[in-house]
Amino acid sequence: MNEATTGNGDGSTTVAAGVSPALAEPPREKLTKKAITADHPTWCPGCGDFAVLAAFYKVLEKRNLEHEKIVTLAGIGCSSRFPYFVNGHGAHYIHGRAVPLASGISLARPDLHVFLFGGDGDGFSIGGNHLDHGARKNINMTYFIMDNFVYGLTKKQTSPTSPIGFKSKTDPTGAIDQPVNPMKKLISAGATFIARTHAAQVPHMIQMIERAFDHHGFSVIECLSECVEFYPDVFDPANPKKGGSFELIQEKKWDNTPEDELRHDVTDELAAYKLAQLPFPGVFGVFYETDRPTKNALEKKWIETTREKTGNASDLEILQKTFDRMK
Amino acid sequence: MSERPDTAAQTAAPNGERADLRPENIQDAVIRLAGNSQDGIQTAGAFLARLAGRSEHDVMTYMTIPATISGGPSIFQVRIGSGEVLSAGDEADFLVAFYQHSYQDHIGFLREGGVLLYDSDNVEPNLDDKRFFYVGVPITGLTVEALGGTAKDKGKNIFVLGLIAKIFNLDAEKLKRVITEKFSGKDQSVVNTALMAFQAGYAYPVGNVLTKHYRFEHIPRASGRAQITMDGNQALAYGLIAGGVRYGAGYPITPWSSVMEVLRRELPKYGGIFVQAEDELASVSIALGCSYSGYLAVTGSAGPGISLKAEAIGWASMAEIPIIICNIQRGGPSTGLPTNVEQSDLHQAIFGSHGDSPRVVLAPASVEDCFYIAIEAARIARKYSTPVFILSDTSLATRIEAFDEPDLSKLMVDPKPDLTPRQTHKPYPIDQITHHVPPGTRILDGKYPLLAGLEHDEMGHPTGSPKLHMAMTAKRRNKLRKLAEEIPVPEIYGNQEGDTLLVGWGSTYGPIHDAVKMARDNGEKVGALHLRHLHPLPNGLEKIFDKFKRIVTVEMNDQGVYGFGQLATILRARYCEPKITSFTKTDGLTFRVKEILDGVFKGKSFLARHIPREGAEVIHQAGAENVKTLKEVVPQGVG
Numbered sequence: 001m002n003e004a005t006t007g008n009g010d011g012s013t014t015v016a017a018g019v020s021p022a023l024a025e026p027p028r029e030k031l032t033k034k035a036i037t038a039d040h041p042t043w044c045p046g047c048g049d050f051a052v053l054a055a056f057y058k059v060l061e062k063r064n065l066e067h068e069k070i071v072t073l074a075g076i077g078c079s080s081r082f083p084y085f086v087n088g089h090g091a092h093y094i095h096g097r098a099v100p101l102a103s104g105i106s107l108a109r110p111d112l113h114v115f116l117f118g119g120d121g122d123g124f125s126i127g128g129n130h131l132d133h134g135a136r137k138n139i140n141m142t143y144f145i146m147d148n149f150v151y152g153l154t155k156k157q158t159s160p161t162s163p164i165g166f167k168s169k170t171d172p173t174g175a176i177d178q179p180v181n182p183m184k185k186l187i188s189a190g191a192t193f194i195a196r197t198h199a200a201q202v203p204h205m206i207q208m209i210e211r212a213f214d215h216h217g218f219s220v221i222e223c224l225s226e227c228v229e230f231y232p233d234v235f236d237p238a239n240p241k242k243g244g245s246f247e248l249i250q251e252k253k254w255d256n257t258p259e260d261e262l263r264h265d266v267t268d269e270l271a272a273y274k275l276a277q278l279p280f281p282g283v284f285g286v287f288y289e290t291d292r293p294t295k296n297a298l299e300k301k302w303i304e305t306t307r308e309k310t311g312n313a314s315d316l317e318i319l320q321k322t323f324d325r326m327k
Numbered sequence: 328m329s330e331r332p333d334t335a336a337q338t339a340a341p342n343g344e345r346a347d348l349r350p351e352n353i354q355d356a357v358i359r360l361a362g363n364s365q366d367g368i369q370t371a372g373a374f375l376a377r378l379a380g381r382s383e384h385d386v387m388t389y390m391t392i393p394a395t396i397s398g399g400p401s402i403f404q405v406r407i408g409s410g411e412v413l414s415a416g417d418e419a420d421f422l423v424a425f426y427q428h429s430y431q432d433h434i435g436f437l438r439e440g441g442v443l444l445y446d447s448d449n450v451e452p453n454l455d456d457k458r459f460f461y462v463g464v465p466i467t468g469l470t471v472e473a474l475g476g477t478a479k480d481k482g483k484n485i486f487v488l489g490l491i492a493k494i495f496n497l498d499a500e501k502l503k504r505v506i507t508e509k510f511s512g513k514d515q516s517v518v519n520t521a522l523m524a525f526q527a528g529y530a531y532p533v534g535n536v537l538t539k540h541y542r543f544e545h546i547p548r549a550s551g552r553a554q555i556t557m558d559g560n561q562a563l564a565y566g567l568i569a570g571g572v573r574y575g576a577g578y579p580i581t582p583w584s585s586v587m588e589v590l591r592r593e594l595p596k597y598g599g600i601f602v603q604a605e606d607e608l609a610s611v612s613i614a615l616g617c618s619y620s621g622y623l624a625v626t627g628s629a630g631p632g633i634s635l636k637a638e639a640i641g642w643a644s645m646a647e648i649p650i651i652i653c654n655i656q657r658g659g660p661s662t663g664l665p666t667n668v669e670q671s672d673l674h675q676a677i678f679g680s681h682g683d684s685p686r687v688v689l690a691p692a693s694v695e696d697c698f699y700i701a702i703e704a705a706r707i708a709r710k711y712s713t714p715v716f717i718l719s720d721t722s723l724a725t726r727i728e729a730f731d732e733p734d735l736s737k738l739m740v741d742p743k744p745d746l747t748p749r750q751t752h753k754p755y756p757i758d759q760i761t762h763h764v765p766p767g768t769r770i771l772d773g774k775y776p777l778l779a780g781l782e783h784d785e786m787g788h789p790t791g792s793p794k795l796h797m798a799m800t801a802k803r804r805n806k807l808r809k810l811a812e813e814i815p816v817p818e819i820y821g822n823q824e825g826d827t828l829l830v831g832w833g834s835t836y837g838p839i840h841d842a843v844k845m846a847r848d849n850g851e852k853v854g855a856l857h858l859r860h861l862h863p864l865p866n867g868l869e870k871i872f873d874k875f876k877r878i879v880t881v882e883m884n885d886q887g888v889y890g891f892g893q894l895a896t897i898l899r900a901r902y903c904e905p906k907i908t909s910f911t912k913t914d915g916l917t918f919r920v921k922e923i924l925d926g927v928f929k930g931k932s933f934l935a936r937h938i939p940r941e942g943a944e945v946i947h948q949a950g951a952e953n954v955k956t957l958k959e960v961v962p963q964g965v966g
């Protein structure tokens with residue numbers, strides 16, 4: 001999602017407008033974990049989300065992003081408290097609507113790094129429609145979904161990803177509704193970068209966040225992040241330390257070797273869909289990645305051609321001309 | 328046309344283009360075109376409005392559109408005046424009926440002594456009703472004839488425009504220019520066809536059926552500025568642009584859609600983007616994202632969509648994000664009356680989110696005001712970092728008015744965000760008005776702000792402190808009190824003190840003022856107060872209320888369980904003043920002046936100033952046997 005850092009989507013370059021950089025801009029220090037750490041997280045001890053936060057700090061440090069250009073956003077849920085724990089510009093929005101909020105920021109300010117955090121209820125249930133449309137429009141942002149298969153903040157109700165049979169306060173005899181398959185949903189919606197990771201695998205998380213960040217477009221990572229209070233141990237089958245196996249997607253190296261034939265082509269939608277069919281706990285890594293123009297780029301192009309047609313006239317000249325036609 | 332034997336009667340002086348008709352000076356005419364929505368009567372009406380605007384006449388239009396997808400009865404009413412035109416006119420002076428149903432449904436709106444111009448191929452009027460003048464023209468047949476038959480009866484609207492141009496002595500050359508401009512984006516043959524239809528209508532010998540043509544008196548306009556002609560939604564959209572709004576998002580809904588269509592098309596010219604979102608919740612959220620990023624943004628809808636946006640607007644109150652929300656009101660509740668007018672969303676605008684969520688509510692009084700109120704909304708949203716509602720409605724959205732061209736050089740706002748680094752920044756200082764710094768701004772002490780929907784401390788971090796919640800709630804409310812101090816107290820129109828004060832808001836401005844004019848002509852001591860700022864109200868209204876014996880709000884909404892319209896309810900709560908009552912209605916139509924007078928002054932009847940003069944002669948086309956001597960045709964509106 002790391003697009004050009006100049007220009008406001010309006011053909012202008014207004015960053016620090018009117019300020020002499022020599023005077024106003026003190027030298028930058030390297031971005032440190034300390035600089036980007038805010039409130040102590042309110043998550044329960046042992047929550048998978050701590051590891052996600054740690055991985056995120058690591059990526060920011062490693063990439064040494066300009067501090068003021070980091071924007072973290074979230075909707076509602078345990079994981080959606082994320083922005084409070086990151087010292088940077090950010091907003092804690094309403095339930096399920098963080099994708100459109102992030103879309104507005106991303107479109108109006110392509111110079112910013114827009115990171116979005118949330119959970120399975122926020123992303124796949126109340127915000128499910130926005131996920132689909134953010135994906136099809138390919139709006140530039142990095143969206144990290146911490147999936148714990150349960151509503152945690154409201155204390156154990158069935159979530160859109162709870163498996164059939166899961167006993168919750170709203171399904172005391174076990175969940176009966178078919179759960180969402182996040183990978184399938186994202187592939188069919190048209191997301192251009194789709195990956196899956198596990199909160200117990202910090203190096204893999206970092207790798208996925210970095211790749212998602214480097215991708216131009218709507219990048220989504222689903223991360224299995226355990227709720228120790230309301231759905232403990234559910235992700236152990238994918239955790240080698242707990243006797244499970246963390247099976248990685250082997251991506252094609254395009255090296256013409258016979259073993260490469262068996263590897264996954266991340267641009268192959270059908271192959272990605274087949275991976276998404278695998279029974280729980282499934283596989284981890286990049287399911288799908290494609291290079292499709294972002295809405296940001298398409299809108300920018302439209303602006304440029306439209307501006308050219310006006311002869312790059314001033315705002316006043318353009319509106320005056322419109323009014324002259326209405327006389 | 329010479330083969331038509333029934334246009335027999337000849338009147339005086341047939342030589343010369345218009346010598347067949349005697350001129351008559353008029354100041355005001357209401358012309359109602361009634362047909363089906365696919366006949367293009369809106370287009371013809373809009374041409375008349377634009378021409379009137381260019382000819383420095385005041386003009387106001389009134390339109391009804393069926394809610395059906397295509398077809399259905401539809402009208403367009405144009406009132407053209409040489410003086411100030413405030414309302415679309417209670418009664419038509421001139422009714423054009425394309426079909427039998429148009430005649431039947433609208434003859435009741437034709438004033439006594441008015442002219443019915445009807446398509447004699449489709450309409451059989453009751454000629455025994457001697458209250459009207461009948462002018463039958465085979466509009467369909469003549470249009471088909473003029474256009475060579477390939478266009479079927481398409482072009483009837485432009486043919487009628489030609490007829491009207493002749494009868495009202497309009498500037499045909501200017502009108503042709505307006506037509507040519509309108510169709511200039513299309514194939515040249517479209518322009519030619521339209522001009523042929525116009526010419527055919529214009530050349531029709533109306534002298535055979537009408538004895539005179541009318542000429543609008545020229546009254547020089549005070550401002551000396553050129554006039555522009557547009558509808559309320561256009562004025563709103565361009566006002567937003569002038570006010571520095573460059574981003575926005577919306578979802579299609581009647582009657583808001585045309586605002587988003589204009590913005591989607593126009594904003595890229597200014598380097599901005601308007602997003603068509605997947606739903607109403609997304610559209611307000613996208614707009615809030617744009618605003619958060621430093622560019623004040625707009626979203627809008629009609630009632631159903633505003634209901635869906637309510638939670639996000641509450642967030643804007645809590646997080647103190649500037650945003651403009653346009654509600655182009657229509658009949659409610661639920662899907663209600665999608666193409667009719669109502670003012671029933673006032674309470675929703677003021678109170679329509681959960682919790683104490685202060686926001687500003689403004690309402691434009693006219694098409695012109697749609698432009699200026701959008702600029703004001705943008706200014707207030709920025710200054711007070713608050714959501715601002717603009718409550719327009721169906722009648723403002725669709726009607727076309729001519730108004731003085733705004734001085735854009737004095738009005739244009741540059742929307743560029745200020746990203747100057749700050750030493751330190753508190754997003755929510757307890758005792759000051761919040762002004763956010765957009766993301767991308769360096770905060771040199773390293774403490775970055777978080778904008779939150781949870782109750783928060785001065786840095787935006789969550790707090791459950793009872794003291795802080797009270798203090799922050801007060802902070803969010805107090806900025807609206809601050810705003811109230813700077814809102815000018817509106818001037819009273821008419822009597823400055825007296826028996827009755829009519830209070831209105833929104834699109835009822837015109838009919839209320841016309842009603843006051845007429846009531847005063849008939850000796851009533853009455854004034855009118857029009858509120859553009861509905862929340863917060865301007866300070867000092869109590870001093871105005873003290874000067875009148877009774878205060879009556881005139882509103883297009885229901886009187887509710889307790890018997891008072893929505894504004895009256897607010898005013899009664901605010902001023903504890905029992906003399907405040909309301910006159911309300913919910914028929915989905917704009918107020919007629921007479922309705923207001925009948926409702927406010929029960930049992931009294933008022934006379935219009937104009938009294939028809941005697942002596943004119945009108946011949947209708949059905950034959951010489953129908954030649955009648957009737958009262959003069961002096962098109963005039965009320966007041």
